[in-house]
Amino acid sequence: MNRELRLKLGVEVEEVPGLQLEDLLTVGSKIFYQTHFYPLVKMQNNVREIYLVFKGVNGQIPALLNVEVKKSNDQVEILCGGMEISKRNKYEKELLAAKKQAENALLHNAELREAKNKLLKNQSLLEFQLREVNLLKEQQQEIFRLIAHDLQEPLRKTIFMSNYILNTTTELSSGTEERVRKIINYNIKMREMLLMLLRFKELEGRNLEYTSINLSDLVSSAVKSLMIDNKDSIILTCPNTCISLKGDYKLLKNLFVALIRNSQNEQHANKDRLLININAFVTVKNNNFQIKDHYQYKKFVKITYTDNSKGYSSKLNKIIQKSEDLNKVNIGLAYSAQVVDKHNGAMEAASLNGKGVNYTIFLPIDPDLKN
């Protein structure tokens, strides 16, 4: 180390051996030394024009460094030369600031232009889609009106008539009586499903009532309302024990009720205990689920729901299946997915036959209430 540098750094000649270059630097420069400077020297055996700042006796000393590593048979010699650039640096800093300002303005401008183009393009698309959605909505409303009133009534009457036959006719053969009871059961099942469908439909028009919700409380209250015999059969684990979020308490409770009810319906006959595992943690996730290449990060609760039921392969958006039992399960699922959707969240399902279900639910911690 030459005299000039020793004076500037306040280092005596005898102190020099054993000094580490990085210890002479400001903290910011020390990081850069570790992340860039050292790897470069190590792999290239030389670097040129690297800017580092030394801790001087009278304040910071910005310098440009060149390093050359000389390897001979059994010796490594590191030569380092530098030049103080305080004055030049002041000027350069101003240049950099101006450059950054110009770049930001340019970037901002480019972003604005791109946004404008996108907006124009999306507007016409939106118009078209809105028209289509409105048409679909009208049709759907018609169908649901049919379900709500016109189908309920004949069902109610069939059940009433069948009961009447059972109660008033004394000489029914046992075979006939059994069949009439089956008719009643079928009709009751159908009415249950219709009610579920209606509940599903009602969700659409519902405005959410946001309150602050503690997730553990929510799940336990859902479990309680189901009156499950063996309370030990549901396991809830949260690594960060106290997770709270804003949401509609009633709907979110219904969501867990629907999921747990599904698990019960699909319970393995040969397994005596239904095990449900609900796990949750907070994570940051891109808020844009649909639009590609668009990123806006937000805090979400990630809930994973697994059980040891039979499991079935089904897609969330598919309500109608061939088997009646599956239909019941799927309406419950579709209901759950819709609740999540209403909260601006996302729900994914993975289920393997025989291995139980595996749902992943993302709910925003603090949803944008304007939506």
Added chain:
Amino acid sequence: MTSEIINRNNVKVLGEGEKTILFAHGFGCDQNMWRFVTPAFEKNYKIVLFDYVGCGNSDLSAYVPDRYSELQGYAQDILEICSTLNLENVIFVGHSVSCMIGLLADMENQHLFSSLIFIGPSARYVNDMDYLGGFSKEDLEGLLEVMDNNYLGWASFLAPVVMKNEDKPELTKELEVSFCSTDPIITRNFAEVTFFSDNRDDLANLTKPCLVLQCSDDAIAPDEVGQYIHEQIKGSTFEKMNATGHCPHLSHPTETIRLMKKFLKSQYHFS
């Protein structure tokens, strides 16, 4: 789609084994950082190397500022690479900020990694109440200033003049275009995302076997930080290295390899 991601992240697959090790480079350079370590694993493992978008030889045009405004965006890179290559039961090896990126990737897809090796991890660089990260806000602003004044980004143009690899001529060509020569604006953004990140609350979510390699005298991830990470990740293994500095895979590859193999042996009964 397949080749799109491979090109975008400059993905390289080598090695003769079946089990996969994914090496994720830290802030500063690119996959070249692993070159002294990977040869020791080539015989028994499949090795996957890559550059994050915005680093090394990645496709800079794929850099979407919003996406990479959080470490989650970088975790997406890892998830997309793994799904493109159909990887599972991966051994994840991350250096520096990549440790937390790997943790975030694991939180998003828990079926991907079978174990994780963290080299010089930190969950938060800025000091906080009851937490010593090692840096004050002013320190990190000093780093950003140093970065602004270094024109490594321009090195790609000057490479033939500046870089002379006399003893390893075969490297020169590669270095011309790649080594540490990153886009200055992207690198600055990466620095900000890295050094102002806070992943302390995420640590408890890691339940896989995890090795924490802590260097001696690491100016970037001090002893306290590594110890903190070890305490927060239940069941993790902590190894204090003799290696000094922040890049033991560059400065002390032999010790790094030995400790990695020791951990792998304890997990998979072969190394």
